[in-house]
Amino acid sequence: MTPALAVADAVTPMGSRALGRGVTEVLARAVAHVGGLVDAVNTGTVPSWLTVATGGALVGASFLFTSLLTDHEGIRAVNGLRAVVPTTDGLRRAVVAGTRALGVLGLVLVLVGAAFGSPEPRRNVAILVVWVGWWAGYVMSLYLVGNTWPALDPFRTISRVLPSLDYEYPAHVGAWPAVAGLLALVFVEVAFPLAEDPVALATAVTGYGVLTVAGAVVFGVEDWFGTADPVARAFEHYGRVAPLARDDDGITLRVPGAGLVDYDGMDDAGAVAFVVALVFATTYDGFVATPAWRSAAEAVAGAGVPGLVVYLGAYALGFLAFVATYRIAARLGRRTGDTYVAVVELARRFAPPLVAIAAGYHLAHYLGFFVSLSLPLWSALLAPTAPPAPQQFVLPSFFGAVAIAAILLGHLLAVWVAHAIGFETFPGRLQAVRAQYAFVVVMIAYTMLSLWIVTQPTVTPPLFPLL
Amino acid sequence: MPGHPNTSTDSDAHTGDDDADDAADGDDAADGDDAADADDAADANAGKPDATEAVQSTVPPDADPRRCPYCSRPFTTQERVDLHVGLEHYDVCSDAEASAFEDAYTDETEELRLFRLKTTAVIVVLYFGLLIVYSLAT
Numbered sequence: 113m114t115p116a117l118a119v120a121d122a123v124t125p126m127g128s129r130a131l132g133r134g135v136t137e138v139l140a141r142a143v144a145h146v147g148g149l150v151d152a153v154n155t156g157t158v159p160s161w162l163t164v165a166t167g168g169a170l171v172g173a174s175f176l177f178t179s180l181l182t183d184h185e186g187i188r189a190v191n192g193l194r195a196v197v198p199t200t201d202g203l204r205r206a207v208v209a210g211t212r213a214l215g216v217l218g219l220v221l222v223l224v225g226a227a228f229g230s231p232e233p234r235r236n237v238a239i240l241v242v243w244v245g246w247w248a249g250y251v252m253s254l255y256l257v258g259n260t261w262p263a264l265d266p267f268r269t270i271s272r273v274l275p276s277l278d279y280e281y282p283a284h285v286g287a288w289p290a291v292a293g294l295l296a297l298v299f300v301e302v303a304f305p306l307a308e309d310p311v312a313l314a315t316a317v318t319g320y321g322v323l324t325v326a327g328a329v330v331f332g333v334e335d336w337f338g339t340a341d342p343v344a345r346a347f348e349h350y351g352r353v354a355p356l357a358r359d360d361d362g363i364t365l366r367v368p369g370a371g372l373v374d375y376d377g378m379d380d381a382g383a384v385a386f387v388v389a390l391v392f393a394t395t396y397d398g399f400v401a402t403p404a405w406r407s408a409a410e411a412v413a414g415a416g417v418p419g420l421v422v423y424l425g426a427y428a429l430g431f432l433a434f435v436a437t438y439r440i441a442a443r444l445g446r447r448t449g450d451t452y453v454a455v456v457e458l459a460r461r462f463a464p465p466l467v468a469i470a471a472g473y474h475l476a477h478y479l480g481f482f483v484s485l486s487l488p489l490w491s492a493l494l495a496p497t498a499p500p501a502p503q504q505f506v507l508p509s510f511f512g513a514v515a516i517a518a519i520l521l522g523h524l525l526a527v528w529v530a531h532a533i534g535f536e537t538f539p540g541r542l543q544a545v546r547a548q549y550a551f552v553v554v555m556i557a558y559t560m561l562s563l564w565i566v567t568q569p570t571v572t573p574p575l576f577p578l579l
Numbered sequence: 580m581p582g583h584p585n586t587s588t589d590s591d592a593h594t595g596d597d598d599a600d601d602a603a604d605g606d607d608a609a610d611g612d613d614a615a616d617a618d619d620a621a622d623a624n625a626g627k628p629d630a631t632e633a634v635q636s637t638v639p640p641d642a643d644p645r646r647c648p649y650c651s652r653p654f655t656t657q658e659r660v661d662l663h664v665g666l667e668h669y670d671v672c673s674d675a676e677a678s679a680f681e682d683a684y685t686d687e688t689e690e691l692r693l694f695r696l697k698t699t700a701v702i703v704v705l706y707f708g709l710l711i712v713y714s715l716a717t
């Protein structure tokens with residue numbers, strides 16, 4: 113037997129511990145939304161390399177267009193546009209209380225549904241609520257509408273009623289626990305069959321919940337969820353893209369992305385690394401489903417490297433490469449901008465636009481997934497104990513174009529936000545444009561990488577024995 | 580950036596914000612903190628309501644920076660200081676500084692005109708280049 117065949121034969125010997133099954137692949141294979149996407153891109157008249165090149169060119173051109181807008185006050189005025197949506201205190205309290213109850217109810221539903229629901233993923237209420245309802249649908253609402261997670265998060269609600277030990281959160285640790293947490297969560301999602309096996313999902317949710325509540329009890333709810341909790345942090349970032357925000361006047365309507373321009377939550381290197389991790393995680397999730405990864409991974413695994421090492425190694429190397437690239441861009445920005453602004457300060461200031469990119473990428477990945485699986489989700493919610501045989505919406509073929517548009521929109525928003533940040537940072541108009549060169553090159557490269565992944569045929573990530 | 584001693588301005592201005600944000604977030608359905616942030620930024624840079632908040636800078640040891648007389652942020656050229664004073668401290672600066680700002684701004688506009696011409700040229704080349712590639716490839 114050749115080594116390659118040996119690997120193929122060794123697929124999933126450990127049942128539930130199959131490495132490399134992302135949520136989208138598992139749940140969507142039958143849905144064929146990815147197939148629809150690839151068809152829309154590849155059976156048209158435009159070859160996929162040209163789609164990729166056009167995406168890069170479009171981002172570059174939009175940077176050139178925005179660079180023609182060089183009025184400090186004008187840019188500030190656009191991002192400063194605000195309209196107050198009137199609300200009353202009573203209404204607000206009622207909505208918050210209702211949302212908190214809904215969150216706890218959702219958690220109970222997931223845990224009970226995982227234990228007693230159907231073992232079939234597309235009929236199991238826990239799996240559908242978590243992946244379709246929460247991770248796809250709800251997360252979209254964060255960047256399209258506004259961040260409601262602080263109220264909905266059941267673990268925050270639970271932590272609030274528990275006594276707090278109130279240890280001081282170590283300031284020098286900063287956002288690094290959130291970086292580690294995010295990387296761990298995404299890897300667990302890719303490596304374990306959380307979208308297939310309700311018990312594995314419930315175990316992961318419980319594990320995360322215990323750690324989170326423990327952290328909040330030790331360090332206090334606000335410190336933990338404001339700094340160290342990866343989910344709260346990611347969702348707070350996404351909320352910055354959204355047009356609605358809460359402030360002292362109630363609910364405020366703003367230009368999408370304006371919340372990223374005056375974002376001063378990037379306190380330390382960890383906060384910047386977190387944003388890079390957010391962008392990287394979505395890329396990795398898509399990348400392990402490409403044929404290129406499959407052949408590369410099979411070659412490495414065929415040489416006798418354990419599956420866990422292959423996946424984890426690529427994961428760690430990829431993340432370090434993303435961090436290094438961003439750091440180099442900040443360094444170059446200091447040079448082309450001819451400025452004394454510290455490299456760490458540049459890295460901090462230009463990190464928020466990446467959130468818009470991550471949001472666009474999320475939308476591209478999950479909009480079709482959410483729409484087609486919203487029907488089984490709804491049936492499972494109506495009859496959690498005995499959902500009918502799953503039926504799905506069949507997506508029209510233009511959904512492939514919607515995904516590409518979402519990626520591009522995210523990048524265009526990022527270009528605009530970075531432009532505004534450049535003008536907030538530098539007094540010279542040409543200087544503000546020149547300082548962005550390296551960041552724009554990185555964005556173009558990242559757009560092309562994202563589009564390349566999206567236009568690849570999606571294959572099931574290769575499965576190896578773990579060790 | 581280890582070993583760079585010249586950290587200008589109060590980068591500590593950030594640390595306080597977080598707590599305010601989180602308290603606000605924790606209590607409500609929609610996130611939001613912009614009003615609070617704006618206030619803090621203003622406090623950090625007294626005098627200008629919408630001033631950019633503290634900018635952490637590092638000056639190479641062999642450099643000779645020009646500094647803003649109001650917030651002592653270092654710049655590579657005097658023109659940049661003039662522009663910065665006009666943009667961030669216009670309401671407190673002297674008449675001489677205001678006119679220096681206007682001069683620097685006008686000078687830069689000349690330079691900007693050439694830049695815009697180049698930008699437009701690149702956009703045109705990009706557009707027609709893609710058009711040709713599309714006509715060949717499809």
